[in-house]
Every structure is written in structure tokens, then in C-alpha cells.
Amino acid sequence: xxxxxxxxxxxxxxxxxxxxxxxxxxxxxxxxxxxxxxxxxxxxxxxxxxxxxxxxxxxxxxxxxxxxxxxxxxxxxxxxxxxxxxxxxxxxxxxxxxxxxxxxxxxxxxxxxxxxxxxxxxxxxxxxxxxxxxxxxxxxxxxxxxxxxxxxxxxxxxxxxxxxxxxxxxxxxxxxxxxxxxxxxxxxxxxxxxxxxxxxxxxxxxxxxxxxxxxxxxxxxxxxxxxxxxxxxxxxxxxxxxxxxxxxxxxxxxxxxxxx
Amino acid sequence: xxxxxxxxxxxxxxxxxxxxxxxxxxxxxxxxxxxxxxxxxxxxxxxxxxxxxxxxxxxxxxxxxxxxxxxxxxxxxxxxxxxxxxxxxxxxxxxxxxxxxxxxxxxxxxxxxxxxxxxxxxxxxxxxxxxxxxxxxxxxxxxxxxxxxxxxxxxxxxxxxxxxxxxxxxxxxxxxxxxxxxxxxxxxxxxxxxxxxxxxxxxxxxxxxxxxxxxxxxxxxxxxxxxxxxxxxxxxxxxxxxxxxxxxxxxxxxxxxxxxxxxxxxxxxxxxxxxxxxxxxxxxxxxxxxxxxxxxxxxxxxxxxxxxxxxxxxxxxxxxxxxxx
Numbered sequence: 001x002x003x004x005x006x007x008x009x010x011x012x013x014x015x016x017x018x019x020x021x022x023x024x025x026x027x028x029x030x031x032x033x034x035x036x037x038x039x040x041x042x043x044x045x046x047x048x049x050x051x052x053x054x055x056x057x058x059x060x061x062x063x064x065x066x067x068x069x070x071x072x073x074x075x076x077x078x079x080x081x082x083x084x085x086x087x088x089x090x091x092x093x094x095x096x097x098x099x100x101x102x103x104x105x106x107x108x109x110x111x112x113x114x115x116x117x118x119x120x121x122x123x124x125x126x127x128x129x130x131x132x133x134x135x136x137x138x139x140x141x142x143x144x145x146x147x148x149x150x151x152x153x154x155x156x157x158x159x160x161x162x163x164x165x166x167x168x169x170x171x172x173x174x175x176x177x178x179x180x181x182x183x184x185x186x187x188x189x190x191x192x193x194x195x196x197x198x199x200x201x202x203x204x205x206x207x208x209x210x211x212x213x214x215x216x217x218x219x220x221x222x223x224x225x226x227x228x229x230x231x232x233x234x235x236x237x238x239x240x241x242x243x244x245x246x247x248x249x250x251x252x253x254x255x256x257x258x259x260x
Numbered sequence: 261x262x263x264x265x266x267x268x269x270x271x272x273x274x275x276x277x278x279x280x281x282x283x284x285x286x287x288x289x290x291x292x293x294x295x296x297x298x299x300x301x302x303x304x305x306x307x308x309x310x311x312x313x314x315x316x317x318x319x320x321x322x323x324x325x326x327x328x329x330x331x332x333x334x335x336x337x338x339x340x341x342x343x344x345x346x347x348x349x350x351x352x353x354x355x356x357x358x359x360x361x362x363x364x365x366x367x368x369x370x371x372x373x374x375x376x377x378x379x380x381x382x383x384x385x386x387x388x389x390x391x392x393x394x395x396x397x398x399x400x401x402x403x404x405x406x407x408x409x410x411x412x413x414x415x416x417x418x419x420x421x422x423x424x425x426x427x428x429x430x431x432x433x434x435x436x437x438x439x440x441x442x443x444x445x446x447x448x449x450x451x452x453x454x455x456x457x458x459x460x461x462x463x464x465x466x467x468x469x470x471x472x473x474x475x476x477x478x479x480x481x482x483x484x485x486x487x488x489x490x491x492x493x494x495x496x497x498x499x500x501x502x503x504x505x506x507x508x509x510x511x512x513x514x515x516x517x518x519x520x521x522x523x524x525x526x527x528x529x530x531x532x533x534x535x536x537x538x539x540x541x542x543x544x545x546x547x548x549x550x551x552x553x554x555x556x557x558x559x560x561x562x563x564x565x566x567x568x569x570x571x572x573x574x575x576x577x578x579x580x581x582x583x584x585x
Contacts, residue, residue, distance in 0.1 A: 013371050093364065
């Protein structure tokens with residue numbers, strides 16, 4: 001962890017060498033989800049609600065997934081852009097250093113400009129929370145926190161899977177974007193508005209549902225049955241990263257035996 | 261210290277196709293050929309040696325270095341370095357080695373060199389006291405004082421290479437692998453790098469394995485060379501022996517007073533001839549140099565004679581030809 005922070009620091013210093021581009025990109029990152037959010041706003045302006053969800057409830061859903069996405073893009077960028085590490089041959093360097101490949105790849109790149117996107121979704125989050133009649137408890141606050149962190153872990157897991165593919169394909173795969181960008185777009189609305197199979201896919205295969213839809217029911221007091229179960233879903237969702245980790249290790253072994 | 265036995269490695273390489281039709285076909289189905297990168301390579305290196313590892317492009321030099329540094333797992337054979345098998349216990353093993361890839365940087369591009377060193381200190385968990393001593397020594401011997409606070413991107417190639425070498429020695433490794441450390445450097449930098457490699461070898465007893473295409477590197481540094489070609493070991497021994505075995509040709513250049521009669525000395529080949537100057541090539545296994553000079557002095561009024569051994573570069577070229585690699 002200490003070393004991870006050191007990596008963070010040195011890359012932050014590097015980023016600060018290019019201040020103008022940093023600010024411009026950050027501002028750009030602020031406005032990209034902003035336009036999506038504006039679309040959301042006007043949709044509700046016109047229709048009032050979707051399947052019993054009102055504007056601020058969906059805004060909360062939106063904010064959680066976008067925060068998780070921007071945090072993961074910032075802190076797990078090393079896996080997201082892993083193909084460049086392979087193409088340039090820098091992964092060999094990773095292998096001759098006495099630390100885990102996971103930590104080193106994670107520390108190879110950060111995307112600080114995602115601060116813009118993070119800021120935008122944080123504003124939406126606060127706005128939504130202020131307008132929702134939620135009776136706050138410690139449990140609910142903790143659940144909200146876990147929703148975001150486990151969202152970060154799920155996105156990271158997907159990046160890792162995509163990165164592992166690079167061991168075979170060398171070039172990065174846009175395919176993974178179906179699950180990251182696509183997943184984000186899907187999961188910014190409560191999952192029950194979609195077809196059953198879509199909701200199932202994003203609950204049991206790539207568990208985005210467990211980081212916002214299900215625990216959101218708990219926070220908003222819409223649950224039926226065991227509350228604890230809803231509350232724990234983000235933690236279950238975060239387990240997604242474990243198999244990704246194993247797949248990654250397998251990929252590293254493959255790389256070392258083929259050297260492609 | 262380093263012991264390789266029967267190391268083999270082959271790669272699966274997709275067949276290159278030409279023509280649009282073939283290229284389209286290869287999108288769906290690719291034929292592969294198996295390329296034997298290394299074939300039963302065995303050698304042993306003792307502590308404190310400097311070994312030059314040479315061979316033409318694609319001979320398998322880098323593959324061997326990658327296997328010895330734990331990056332690649334070979335298909336067969338055993339390798340024991342300081343009691344470790346490099347590709348197992350990777351994390352424990354790599355603490356003991358330093359690796360420089362001449363063509364790739366290990367420093368962080370946009371920050372001062374010293375920041376990269378500080379980060380490496382944390383990566384290798386170097387105790388602060390050791391770090392300071394080693395760093396001071398490296399700054400002094402590699403003359404890094406003026407460049408250590410500059411961002412890497414502003415350094416010249418020679419300055420950068422000195423920093424690269426310093427970076428791979430911060431953790432006091434016992435073995436240093438250098439993959440083309442002098443590539444692209446100017447003459448002054450080359451000499452500085454060579455000098456330094458010699459110094460750490462003599463003073464710290466670091467074992468050095470270096471690959472290079474510059475035979476001057478080898479001549480200046482290594483008392484032993486290992487030559488590989490097409491994945492097989494071709495020669496392993498002293499550089500002088502290599503010269504004795506393959507470098508038996510000498511060149512005699514003679515200047516003399518004007519002499520229009522051409523002459524022929526048995527056992528020599530004329531490379532160049534003019535009325536005042538001639539260049540002869542002899543095979544010292546068949547003809548004695550002194551005989552040639554005696555004969556020469558009988559035929560012309562000699563002004564100046566120089567005898568040159570074959571440059572090591574030529575010997576290598578000859579070797580490559582002989583082994584057809």
C-alpha cells in the first residue's frame with residue numbers, strides 16, 4: 001500500500017509537468033457525464049418517472065456508478081491501458097522487480113484527469129441525497145460507501161480481464177468497453193427497468209446490480225424481506241475481482257512461457 | 261554462480277503472409293511455425309567474471325538473458341543462479357540481480373532522476389543507510405551529480421544510460437545483466453560506461469553478463485566470450501584463444517621508395533599495390549611474418565612497415581560465415 005502511494009506520487013509529479021493539458025482534460029471529463037446527466041434530467045422532466053422510480057432516486061443511482069467508474073479509471077488505469085505496457089515491452093521490467101505484478105501494473109499509470117468526472121458525479125450525489133427523504137442510519141451510510149468501493153473493484157476486475165487478454169492478442173481489446181462503458185450506461189438506471197435477462201446478466205455475471213440497484217432498494221426503504229441481505233450485496237459484488245485476479249495470474253504465466 | 265544446462269526454448273511464430281488475399285485469410289486462420297530460439301544451451305559462469313555474450317541478431321541472446329533474469333520460462337533444461345531457479349521464486353530471486361535493457365528505459369520519464377531512484381529504493385525495500393552509501397558511490401563514479409536533478413526526458417542518451425546503470429545497481433545486486441548497454445552511445449559515453457562496468461566488477465565483485473554488437477566492448481571488458489548462433493552454443497572461451505583459432509590472418513602494410521617492378525612473395529596475398537605502397541595479407545599458420553619482411557626488404561627499399569592483427573570484428577564476421585549463421 002505504501003509503495004502504491006509512492007507510485008501515485010511520482011506519477012502525480014509527472015502529470016503536473018503538463019498542467020494545461022491536465023486542466024483541459026479534467027474540464028472535459030467534467031462535461032462528458034454532465035451531458036449524459038442533462039439527458040437524464042430532461043427525460044424525467046417529460047415523463048415524471050420510470051417504473052416507479054423518480055428523478056432523484058435515479059440520480060443517486062447515476063452518481064454511484066459514475067463515481068465508481070471515475071475512481072477506477074483514475075486508480076486502476078494501469079490495467080486499462082495495459083496493452084501499451086506489453087507493446088513497448090515494459091512488462092519485462094515489471095517481471096525483474098521484486099514486487100507483485102498486480103501492484104506494479106496498478107502503479108504503472110494513473111489518470112488524474114478523472115477528477116473532473118468524479119467532481120461532477122459527487123455534485124449529483126449530494127444534490128440527490130439532499131432531495132431524497134431518506135432516514136439515515138450508520139448502516140445506510142456504510143452501505144453507500146460500500147456501493148462505491150465495490151463498484152470500483154468490479155470495474156477494476158473488468159480491466160484486469162481485458163488486460164489479461166493482451167497476453168494473447170498484444171493489442172488492447174475494445175471488446176472490454178462493452179462491459180465497462182456499456183455496464184456503466186446500463187447501471188446508471190435501476191436495473192428493474194430492463195428486460196429480465198439484462199438485469200440477470202448485470203447481477204450474476206458482472207455484478208453491477210449489486211453495487212447500486214439492490215443496495216439502493218435498501219437505502220430508499222423499498223425492500224421486501226431480509227434487509228441485511230440487500231445491505232450485503234455490495235460486498236458480494238466486490239468478490240467479482242477474485243476470479244479476475246486468478247485469471248490475471250494465469251495470463252502472466254502464459255506470457256512467461258511464450259514471451260509473445 | 262550461474263549454471264545453465266540444456267536450456268531450450270522455442271517460440272510459435274505466425275507465418276507472415278503476403279498479398280491481400282493471404283492477409284485476409286490470416287485474419288481467420290493463421291499458420292504457425294515453431295522457431296527454435298535456444299537449443300540445448302549449457303554454460304557456467306563463476307563469481308566475479310565478466311562474460312561477453314555475442315551472436316548475430318536473432319541468435320537468441322535476449323532470450324537467454326530473459327531466461328536468466330526470470331522473465332521467461334524455458335521449455336527444457338535447468339538453470340541455477342545463486343541457488344535459485346530464476347523462473348521460480350521470481351520475487352526472491354530478482355532482488356539479487358540488476359538488469360539493463362539498452363533499448364528501454366526503466367526510469368520515470370517526466371520526473372528528476374533522483375525521484376526514480378527514490379521509488380526504486382521503495383520497490384527493492386533498500387534500507388536507508390545502504391541506499392545512501394550506494395547512491396553516493398554511484399553519483400561519484402558515474403559522475404551523476406549534475407544530471408541527477410534533471411528530468412529524464414532532458415538527458416542525452418549517454419547521460420541516460422549512466423543513470424540506467426546506476427538504477428539497476430541501487431540494490432547492490434550480485435549479478436548484472438546488460439543487454440546492449442552501449443547501443444547508440446557516442447565514443448566518450450561508451451568509454452565511460454565500459455570503465456564503470458570494469459570498476460564495479462573489480463571493486464564490488466559483481467558478475468557481469470553483457471550482450472553487445474560492439475566488439476570493442478567485448479575487447480575492453482570481457483576476458484571470456486560466449487558465442488551463439490541460431491540458438492546453439494558455438495564458442496565458449498577466452499578472447500585470445502578465439503583470436504588464435506580464427507584470427508590467424510595478419511596484414512602487412514609496407515611503404516618503400518619508388519619501385520615500378522611488381523613483385524610476388526610466396527605465401528602472401530596482395531590486397532593493394534602501388535609503386536610506393538603495398539598491403540599484403542598473410543596466414544601466420546603457413547607463413548612466418550619475419551620471412552615475409554626479409555623477402556620484402558630484399559626486393560624494395562623499405563621506408564616503413566606496420567603489421568596488424570585482424571580486428572576482432574573481422575574475426576567475428578568470419579566466424580559467422582564459417583558457422584553459416
